[in-house]
Amino acid sequence: MKTVTSKDNPVLKAARRLHTRKGRDETGSFLITGQKLISEAVSSGFTVENVFINAGALARGEAAAGEYAKETALEEKLFRELAGTVTPQPFLAVDKRPEPEGFCGEAKRVLVLDRVGDPGNAGTMVRSALAAGMDAVWCVKGTADVFSDKVIRASAGAVFHLPAREGLSAEWCIKLARETDARLLVCSAGGTELYDADLTGSIALVIGNEGDGPQEEFLQAADAVVGIPMDDKAESLNAATAAAVVMYEGLRQRRNSN
Numbered sequence: 001m002k003t004v005t006s007k008d009n010p011v012l013k014a015a016r017r018l019h020t021r022k023g024r025d026e027t028g029s030f031l032i033t034g035q036k037l038i039s040e041a042v043s044s045g046f047t048v049e050n051v052f053i054n055a056g057a058l059a060r061g062e063a064a065a066g067e068y069a070k071e072t073a074l075e076e077k078l079f080r081e082l083a084g085t086v087t088p089q090p091f092l093a094v095d096k097r098p099e100p101e102g103f104c105g106e107a108k109r110v111l112v113l114d115r116v117g118d119p120g121n122a123g124t125m126v127r128s129a130l131a132a133g134m135d136a137v138w139c140v141k142g143t144a145d146v147f148s149d150k151v152i153r154a155s156a157g158a159v160f161h162l163p164a165r166e167g168l169s170a171e172w173c174i175k176l177a178r179e180t181d182a183r184l185l186v187c188s189a190g191g192t193e194l195y196d197a198d199l200t201g202s203i204a205l206v207i208g209n210e211g212d213g214p215q216e217e218f219l220q221a222a223d224a225v226v227g228i229p230m231d232d233k234a235e236s237l238n239a240a241t242a243a244a245v246v247m248y249e250g251l252r253q254r255r256n257s258n
Contacts, residue, residue, distance in 0.1 A: 001065055003055045003073040007081075011050060011072060015082060015094055021145045028097050030147040031082075034089040038068075040157035047096040054079040057090035068093070084149065097147055098163075107135035107163070108202045110182065111247070112173050114218060115142035115209040116239060122146065123154025124240040125207065130158040132247035133254070137164040138173050138204070140215075170217040177204040183223040186214050187246055189236070191225030198224075199250035200257050207243045 004012055017023030018031045029049060032038050042048060051068040056076030058065060065071055068091075074082065083092055111129040116122045122144040126137055137146065144151055146164045177184045182202040191197075199205075206222075208214030219225060228237060228245055237245070 001071065001073050003075055004078065005075045007078060012052075012074065012078065012082065015050070015052070015092075018094065019084065019149075021148070024097070024145065024147055029094050030097060030152075031149050032093045032095055032152060033083055033085065033091075033149060035067075035091050037152060037157050038091060038093045038095075041093070041095050041160045044160040046098065046160060048093050049096055050094040052079060052082065052092045052094075054088070054090040063090035107180075108182070109134045109250070110136045110138055110177075110204045111243065112138045112140065112204050112206040112218075113143045114140045114170070114206050114214050115212070116207060117142065117144055118210060118239075119144040119148055119150035120154045121210060121238070121240040123151040123156075123159070125243045126151070126155040126162060126164075127158040128240070128244040128247055130155075130162050132244070132251045134162065134205075134247060137162050138168055138176075139164060139166040140170060140173065141167050142209070170215050173204065173206075174217070174221045184218070184221055185246075186218050186222040186225050187228070187242055188214055188219065188225050189227050191227040194226055194228050194246060194249055197226045199226075199246070199253050203250070205243075205246060205250070207239055207246075210239045 018029055024030050032041055050070045050072060052072050052074045053063055053065060054076055055073040057063040058073060080088055111134045113122060129137060139146060146159050146166060152159055182204045184204050186206040206214050206218045228242055
């Protein structure tokens with residue numbers, strides 16, 4: 001296996017573009033760091049287009065070649081620059097994103113991320129959504145890119161198991177919720193106390209922006225606004241924590257109703 005040593009290598013240059021949302025959107029590909037996440041993607045049916053191996057790790061015996069097709073050894077300095085982390089794992093893959101059309105309309109329990117801007121929050125919400133039995137994720141325009149490296153890491157690979165639609169409008173989400181007979185539930189202060197709300201059946205649960213909360217359009221269209229009870233000393237919860245609390249209450253209610 002030859003080692004790439006030039007920053008102008010065309011395969012490396014193409015991979016570098018995937019650090020930007022524009023590059024990911026234009027190519028339909030994204031980056032995954034680490035064997036565990038690569039394996040998660042492969043087991044979920046994602047197509048691996050190329051795998052970069054840290055040539056330094058190969059030389060030190062910290063990694064072995066031959067596990068993946070289309071492997072490319074990359075000079076350690078170039079590999080670290082591409083990985084973008086201080087202590088990167090020795091494998092980094094370029095994967096193809098799935099086609100989003102037609103696979104979210106039949107979901108019974110949907111998490112709607114309304115302009116959730118922090119990648120850590122977005123990834124944590126997707127991770128919690130998978131664990132709490134949600135079926136899909138709809139991302140309103142302004143939400144962190146589900147297939148950015150930071151969101152993938154924060155989700156611990158959950159993004160590979162939940163179908164996601166991105167760049168949506170509030171109008172589209174409301175319309176599809178109505179067409180699929182899903183109740184639109186919006187998480188916001190001042191609504192029905194969570195433990196009095198019905199979270200069973202088909203639902204589309206809206207979690208709003210970290211600072212601004214949900215859009216007024218969602219609040220106006222909501223079948224119910226759901227609030228989380230808190231001690232008087234607390235003002236609010238982190239958005240990802242709030243999403244987890246509501247989704248797990250939904251899971252509890254569904255299990256108790258069976």
